[in-house]
Amino acid sequence: MDASGSFRRNTKSKNIDILALGSRCSIMFLFNNGFFSKPDIELNIKIKKSYNRILSVWGQTFFYSVVVGIVLHLIYKTSVIAVFKSFFPFTLNEYWFVTCYILLALFAPYIDLLINQLSSSNLKRLVIILLLLQILPLLLNKIINQLLLAITMYIIGVFIAKNSDSIKKLQMKQVLFAFVFFFLMEILSIFLLAKIGLDFNSLFHFTYFFGAIVIAVPLFILFIKLKPFSNIIINSISKSVFSIYLVTEQFNMRNIIWNKILNINEYEKSPWLPVYGIVVVFCIFCICILFDYLRRLIATGLWKIRFS
Known part of the structure; x- marks a missing residue:
């Protein structure tokens, strides 16, 4: 969920540091895809799994885009x-x-094929080059190619997996310190850039790419260092989390939900913005999860009827 576009273009807002820190989950999701990629699986099997994943994502996206579009038209x-x-x-x-x-x-099956041919040192060089490509367009104030960002995050995820033995040797407090340090540095940079008069769009452009990456890496490592566990409730909810993005980021819903329903811009300078934000996110989370659970229940029922 991204409410930043609903705020007035005012870089003097006291809460701008909170508004700008919303892209870490997307980056960590891409890390996750690279981290759990299996290099030993045959290419044909990987391609088949990719196609199945694409069909699933395409189906959900199309469903929510159309349903939300029709509902907004009616209401x-x-x-x-x-x-x-x-x-x-x-x-x-x-x-x-x-x-x-x-x-x-x-592209992932073919990216894996390429990565498997690289030595550890060459893979490290590739990661550095891709990270540099995230900075250069920023300095020129150009829009970064989103696909390049996705591929970069995927390869970083693979790099972390291939160096997991070394990463496991890091102490938790070291990783936590790195996360807090980069987080505070980003907040400081936001205020400094705002002070020198950087426009709103450039300010958020900075935090959504390279700044987000350097924070997402230690945060991702923190999670993979935790002891693995399984919970049936969490696993059930996680299946529907994607629906939150699809509903709130539908191009008409973005304006309506933040400006007409929630009037989020009225809280831009309020000290209560963090509290209001938590309540809003929780409510949206619950509503979307319940709706998607109902969707999956109906889809499962129709599937059983069709093949019974």
Whole structure:
């Protein structure tokens, strides 16, 4: 969920540090795909699994885009053109992250094939080069290619997996210190950049890419160093988390939910913004999870009827 676009373009807001820190989960998700990729599996099997994953993601995205588009048209009288656009979520770049993920899934088997041919030192050099490519467009104030970002995060995830033995030797307090240090440095950089008059879009552009990466890496390592566990409730909820993104990032829903329903910009300078944000996120989380659970229940029932 990204509410930053609903705020006035005012870099003097006291809460701008909170608003800008929303892209870590996306980056960690891409890390996760690379980290759990299995290099020993045959290419044909990987390609088949990628296609299955793509079909699943495409189906969910199309469903939510269309349903949300129709509901908003009926309740808030959005235009017929907006409803038409909801039927083409990928062609019209409605969900940039999903589009990048699907493209990444297509390339992933071949990326793994390339990585398997690289030595540890060459893989490290590749990671450094890809990270540098995240900085250079930023300095030139250009929009970073989202697919390049996705591929970079995937390869970093593979790099972390291949060096897991060395990473496990790191103490938890060292990793935690790195996370807190980079987090505080980013907050400081946001205020400094705001003080020198950097415009709103450039400010958020900075925190959404390279700044987000250096924070997401130690945070991801913190999680993989934790003792593995399994919980049936968490596993059940995790199946529906994707729906939160699909609902809240639908191109018409973004404006309606933050500006017309929640009026989030009224709390921009309020000291209660963090509390309000937590309550809002929790409510949206619960509603979307319950709706998606119902969707999966109906889909499972229809599937059983069809093949019974």
